[in-house]
Amino acid sequence: MKTLIKNGRIITAVDDYHADILIENDRVSMIATKLDMESDRVIDATGKLVIPGGIDPHTHMELPFGGTQASDDFRTGTLAAAHGGTTSIIDFAVQYKGESLIEGIDNWHKKAEGKTAIDYGFHLITTELEDGQIEELHTAMDEGVTSFKMFMAYPGVFLVDDATIFRGMVAAGERGGLICMHAENGIVINEIIKRALEKGHTAPKYHALTRPTVAEAEGVHRAIAIAEMAEAPVYIVHLSCADALNQVRQARDRGIPAFAETCPQYLFLSINDYDAPGFEGAKYVMTPPLREKSNQAELWKGLKMGDLQVISTDHCPFCMKEQKELGRDDFTKIPNGAPGVENRLSLIYNGGVVENRISLNRFVELTSTAAAKMFGLFPKKGTIAVGSDADIVIFDANREQTLSVTTSHMNVDYNTYEGKKIKGVVECVLSRGKVIIDKGEYKGKTGDGQFLKRGTCVAM
């Protein structure tokens, strides 16, 4: 099977040039100014950007949470991702207390296998890691799960103590693996929540008011300090505010391998969204919460200057009906999370490149290349080069779209960006050489996606 992409403007994290691309089977086999060989399919990319497929390293398909589960499963969630130009996700498997690490991974394989539209890998949320389980962590790495997420928040559910974090960092670090930290002081936050509820503060906005930025900054500081003692790198997930960013900055300035991602919601939405009428603020109940608007400019600066390396979504949708509603009388019962996997590329293109905050190359780096390097997928994924998987997006940078639940493919009953007009539309998506999205229509079939056995981090 040969496919030619002709006349496009190829953008990678470092390149910007006009050329044709020949794809043979799964991979890019040739790139040259002009290619005219026989092929089974020709895609004309005149006037379009040709970019590497997006990599979203932070999604939660069908994650059980708060007595319900995320409304996108691996089928609907990856289909929505594909529509939005994302060709790989790294989702979070969970090792629950009492389970082995391998059991946790196996359970997520069962959820995803044969269902995905795009390639997928797993991190493992690790809730228990005694000395006797270290060998198992290394086995997980050998099986392609090379990063592990630990929580400083959600006591009684996901929270692990500092000793466990240290053990995890040493164990993963000595083999080139990575600990992803949910860095937020959940123990103090729980005390603040208790006091809010005692005062009758039950509305959605109290989710934000009970999780101050200092709780996140303290978590980030502590995570980095433990990583420094463990002589291992650390990756902070969903960093939401300037206070936390400053901790990462200071560490990086000292040469410490501290990395962090942020998400579109922290760049485009703010704490004011919780003031939406009635119970509507519940749409934005996610953790960390949306912050004061002044944080947005700082996060963009972090992205521009390299103190933040990756933009993921933390896609974890719950419908308003029957799911978010569980917390109508008590914000602590609102399932935490929001949709986003479909809108990331276009949102970042519009807010970043069109609005002059980052370059085109940096846009590609933040939405694809950096995640590939961070999580052991590069150069198979994350770039357009001879030998790389032909995960390619033909992007119409001039067309506009209006984000809405009515045009979205995510299995959820609202869109956090409802009505937002943006420039930049995903026109065609190839996953390992096969066109899976063509002019907004899905052309692939469920189960096309393959499990990504990942290597180790090459970002340092």
Ligand SMILES: [Zn+2]
């Ligand atoms: Zn998450």
